[in-house]
Amino acid sequence: ETGVTxxxxxxxxxxxxxxxxxxSSQSGHNTVSWYQQALGQGPQFIFQYYREEENGRxxxxxxxxxxxxxxYSSELNVNALELDDSALYLCASSRxxxxxNIQYFGAGTRLxxx
Amino acid sequence: xxxxxxxPEALRLQEGESSSLNCSYTVSGLRGLFWYRQDPGxxxxxxxxxxxxxxxxxxxxxxxxxxxKESFLHITAPKPEDSATYLCAxxxxxxxxKFYFGSGTKLNVKP
Numbered sequence: 001e002t003g004v005t006x007x008x009x010x011x012x013x014x015x016x017x018x019x020x021x022x023x024s025s026q027s028g029h030n031t032v033s034w035y036q037q038a039l040g041q042g043p044q045f046i047f048q049y050y051r052e053e054e055n056g057r058x059x060x061x062x063x064x065x066x067x068x069x070x071x072y073s074s075e076l077n078v079n080a081l082e083l084d085d086s087a088l089y090l091c092a093s094s095r096x097x098x099x100x101n102i103q104y105f106g107a108g109t110r111l112x113x114x
Numbered sequence: 115x116x117x118x119x120x121x122p123e124a125l126r127l128q129e130g131e132s133s134s135l136n137c138s139y140t141v142s143g144l145r146g147l148f149w150y151r152q153d154p155g156x157x158x159x160x161x162x163x164x165x166x167x168x169x170x171x172x173x174x175x176x177x178x179x180x181x182x183k184e185s186f187l188h189i190t191a192p193k194p195e196d197s198a199t200y201l202c203a204x205x206x207x208x209x210x211x212k213f214y215f216g217s218g219t220k221l222n223v224k225p
Contacts, residue, residue, distance in 0.1 A: 002157070004157075031211075035215075040217070041218075042118075042201055042203075042215030042217045042218055043158070043201075043203075043213075043215045044215070045212045045213060045214070048211045048212070056209065056211035056212055058212065090157050090158070092157075092213075096210075096211075101145070101146060101163075101205065101210075102148070102163060103148075103160075103213060105159070105160075107155075107157045108155075108156070108157050110155075
């Protein structure tokens, strides 16, 4: 158990809808990263939040957005869902600067877009 | 751009048959290389971090090594419970907030 929790575990949406995914980071961790993992592929970096500010972004369009709250929990929002957005969405928490910069992952949210 | 390539894509072993997984990387200044294990339907589980060429780390039947261009995950006398997808990720000096993952090696150990 990493202490990183994600909700919901599964979600089914239709094309064009909007979705919000949630993540609670491990105790003591101030940084949250979000990844998209398509079937049979490795996780792809979406963005990272550090102290409530976006701290780096991968090659994802602006309809992917996020928030981090004062308690370091985070949300991933995806607008105008497309079929290709179907994937496992992973959240990882870390505390950069404290020894090894290890990212600890939650179990993910499986999103299906119909 | 930073890149990670893992091989083979899939590997079938008999219980007790040792082997190695490869992770080749291109990064502008390696800050860290990470190995994770992922079981079906679950998030990646951290295994090892390596920081410099020549470094080695061990955990039970797993041993990770690092050179300037690649990393190996050696599995000695595997058991069926070692079956999983093994992911490699790199963190570069220029984009230290990003982990670049490979596509993974799916390991199946048969009893």
